[in-house]
Amino acid sequence: MIIIEPDDVNATEKLVTITSDTDGAEIWYTTDGTEPSPADGIKYTGPFTVTCTTTIKAMAYKPGMNNSNVASVLVQFNDNVAKGKTATASSGDAYAAIDGNSGSRWESEHSDPQWIIVDLGADYSIRKIRIVWETACAKDYTIDISEDGDNWTTIITKTDMPSPHTMDETLKEQVTARYVRMYGTKRATGWGYSIFEFEIYGTLADSPSPLSPTALAVTVTSSDAITLSWDDVKGADGYNVYQSVSPDGIFTKINEGGLITETSFTVTGLEPDTDYYYRVTAVKDRKESEYSETVHGRTLLE
Numbered sequence: 496m497i498i499i500e501p502d503d504v505n506a507t508e509k510l511v512t513i514t515s516d517t518d519g520a521e522i523w524y525t526t527d528g529t530e531p532s533p534a535d536g537i538k539y540t541g542p543f544t545v546t547c548t549t550t551i552k553a554m555a556y557k558p559g560m561n562n563s564n565v566a567s568v569l570v571q572f573n574d575n576v577a578k579g580k581t582a583t584a585s586s587g588d589a590y591a592a593i594d595g596n597s598g599s600r601w602e603s604e605h606s607d608p609q610w611i612i613v614d615l616g617a618d619y620s621i622r623k624i625r626i627v628w629e630t631a632c633a634k635d636y637t638i639d640i641s642e643d644g645d646n647w648t649t650i651i652t653k654t655d656m657p658s659p660h661t662m663d664e665t666l667k668e669q670v671t672a673r674y675v676r677m678y679g680t681k682r683a684t685g686w687g688y689s690i691f692e693f694e695i696y697g698t699l700a701d702s703p704s705p706l707s708p709t710a711l712a713v714t715v716t717s718s719d720a721i722t723l724s725w726d727d728v729k730g731a732d733g734y735n736v737y738q739s740v741s742p743d744g745i746f747t748k749i750n751e752g753g754l755i756t757e758t759s760f761t762v763t764g765l766e767p768d769t770d771y772y773y774r775v776t777a778v779k780d781r782k783e784s785e786y787s788e789t790v791h792g793r794t795l796l797e
């Protein structure tokens with residue numbers, strides 16, 4: 496198994512480490528989305544940095560053994576994910592606060608309280624929030640987050656703020672939310688609440704990896720075929736089957752035509768009177784589980 500680990504630093508570059516649990520194997524990788532191999536890849540010699548959002552694919556190679564399955568990771572950098580999304584407000588043109596144009600602005604009616612909500616369209620891991628206020632700004636306000644647009648949690652509280660000001664808050668711990676709200680309770684001037692740009696920095700939230708398939712069973716049906724079956728993993732989009740000729744060898748994915756959507760699979764074209772080892776993974780939202788337990792079958796004599 497190959498593991499690709501970008502460090503979690505919020506910076507202009509990230510350090511990427513790749514490891515393999517196969518002793519003595521070489522690791523080959525690509526950064527352009529193509530399938531890596533010793534013929535078409537970069538040989539891994541130690542941690543390296545990437546400076547923009549990059550797909551890294553890696554595989555292990557050891558002479559005399561099957562190649563490993565390809566591991567893939569998307570290394571993401573934080574962008575202003577509010578820009579161009581959807582916004583609503585208690586009054587005024589909310590979209591002007593998230594249009595990416597520093598000259599256009601949202602302005603509310605001249606009363607307290609007033610609010611503006613940004614809908615990111617999906618759950619994001621949020622690291623930083625920045626609000627560029629106009630002279631007509633809030634004196635007292637909170638920044639609140641929500642996953643459903645109804646139940647709110649306050650993450651930032653500001654009081655007695657000057658006119659104008661720019662709020663630029665990097666969160667100590669990232670939070671996950673789809674909705675972000677500015678809720679103003681007191682204005683700094685006689686005008687309304689006015690924001691040039693409401694910026695939210697983060698990355699799409701990770702969905703959790705699915706659980707590994709269990710109850711993997713082997714049925715040997717002939718001299719050239721073995722049938723595998725396993726229990727359904729709730730919510731899985733499908734499964735991958737990996738094969739090796741040795742229990743501690745490199746396991747290679749054998750379902751070439753895409754994910755298996757049934758909970759059984761018959762491997763054909765095998766050698767007679769030969770031992771084969773199998774592991775199965777579940778895949779959900781393109782995330783793959785850890786391997787199942789390893790099972791073993793021996794094809795019949797011809």
Ligand SMILES: [Ca+2]
Pocket residue numbers: 591592593594595596597598599600601690691692
């Ligand atoms: Ca604007």
